[in-house]
Amino acid sequence: MMKRIVWLPAASAVLLPVAVGLVFFYAPEERTMGLVQKIFYFHLSLAGAAFLSFLVACGAGVAYLMKRERRWDALGAASVEVGVLFTSLVLVTGSLWGRPIWNTWWTWDPRLTTSLILWFIYAACLILRSSVDEEVKRATYTAVMAIVGFVDVPIVFLSARLFRSIHPTVLRSDSVGLEPAMVGTLLVSLAAVLLLWASLVRLRFSLLMQELALKDLQTRLE
Amino acid sequence: MTNQVFVVSAYMVIWAGLAVYLVALSRRQRSLARQVQALSEQLSRREE
Numbered sequence: 001m002m003k004r005i006v007w008l009p010a011a012s013a014v015l016l017p018v019a020v021g022l023v024f025f026y027a028p029e030e031r032t033m034g035l036v037q038k039i040f041y042f043h044l045s046l047a048g049a050a051f052l053s054f055l056v057a058c059g060a061g062v063a064y065l066m067k068r069e070r071r072w073d074a075l076g077a078a079s080v081e082v083g084v085l086f087t088s089l090v091l092v093t094g095s096l097w098g099r100p101i102w103n104t105w106w107t108w109d110p111r112l113t114t115s116l117i118l119w120f121i122y123a124a125c126l127i128l129r130s131s132v133d134e135e136v137k138r139a140t141y142t143a144v145m146a147i148v149g150f151v152d153v154p155i156v157f158l159s160a161r162l163f164r165s166i167h168p169t170v171l172r173s174d175s176v177g178l179e180p181a182m183v184g185t186l187l188v189s190l191a192a193v194l195l196l197w198a199s200l201v202r203l204r205f206s207l208l209m210q211e212l213a214l215k216d217l218q219t220r221l222e
Numbered sequence: 223m224t225n226q227v228f229v230v231s232a233y234m235v236i237w238a239g240l241a242v243y244l245v246a247l248s249r250r251q252r253s254l255a256r257q258v259q260a261l262s263e264q265l266s267r268r269e270e
Contacts, residue, residue: 020233034225035229036225036228036229038229039228039229039233042232042233042236043232046236085239085240085243088239089235089236089239089240092232092235092239093235093236096228096231096232096235097228097232099228100228196240200247203247207247207251207254211250211254214254214257214258214261217261218257218261221261221264221265
C-alpha cells in the first residue's frame with residue numbers, strides 16, 4: 001500500500017532535477033532565440049499535462065453524469081484544479097518567453113487567446129464549484145462545465161496551425177522540428193511533468209474523497 | 223533585461239507556483255485532520 005502511494009511523487013522528485021539538468025547542460029542552445037528558448041521544455045510539458053488534465057476532467061464528467069458516483073466528481077474536480085494551475089504556469093512562462101522574442105508580454109495571437117479562454121473556462125468552473133453547497137448540484141455543474149470546456153482544448157492545439165499565428169508549432173505532421181538532443185530533453189521533461197501531474201491529481205483526489213467522507217460523518221452525527 | 227533573467231524567472235515561477243499549491247494542499251490536509259480530531263472527540267463524549 002505504502003509503495004503504491006509513494007512511487008509517483010518519488011519518481012517525479014527524481015526525474016524533475018534530471019530534466020532541469022538536461023535542459024541547461026545537455027540540450028543545445030537554439031540558434032536564433034538563444035538561451036531563452038530553454039523555457040520551451042517545461043512550457044510545452046506543462047501545456048501537455050494541462051491538456052491531459054482537462055481530458056481526464058471531461059472523461060470524469062461523462063462518467064459522473066452516467067453513474068452518479070462521487071469518486072468521478074472528485075477526480076474531475078482534482079483534474080480541473082491541477083489543470084488550472086498548470087495552465088496558469090503555461091501562460092506566465094509563455095509571457096516570459098515572448099517578451100524577449102516578440103518584444104511584448106502579451107499579444108492577441110490565436111494560440112494565446114484560446115489558451116487564455118481555456119484558463120477562464122476552467123477557473124470559472126472552480127469558482128462555480130466553490131459557490132454551490134449541495135453536493136449533487138455541485139458535481140453536476142462541474143461535470144457539465146468540464147465537458148463543455150473541453151471543446152476549447154482541440155481549438156487551442158490546432159489554433160497555431162489553422163489560423164495565422166506567430167506562436168511556433170513543434171509537433172508537425174511530417175516532423176518534430178527539433179534536434180535529437182532537444183527531443184530527448186523534451187521527452188524527459190514531459191515524463192517528469194506528467195509524473196508530477198499524476199502525483200498532484202492523486203493527492204487532491206484523495207483529499208477531496210476524505211473531505212466528502214468527513215462531511216458524511218458530520219451529517220450523520222448531527 | 224537579459225535572456226538569462228527571463229529563463230531564471232520562468233523556472234522560478236514554475237517552482238513557486240507548484241510550491242504554493244503544495245502548501246495550499248497541506249493546509250487543507252491539516253484542516254481536515256483538525257476536523258477529524260474534533261469529530262472523534264465529539265464521538266467519545268457521546269459514548270461517555
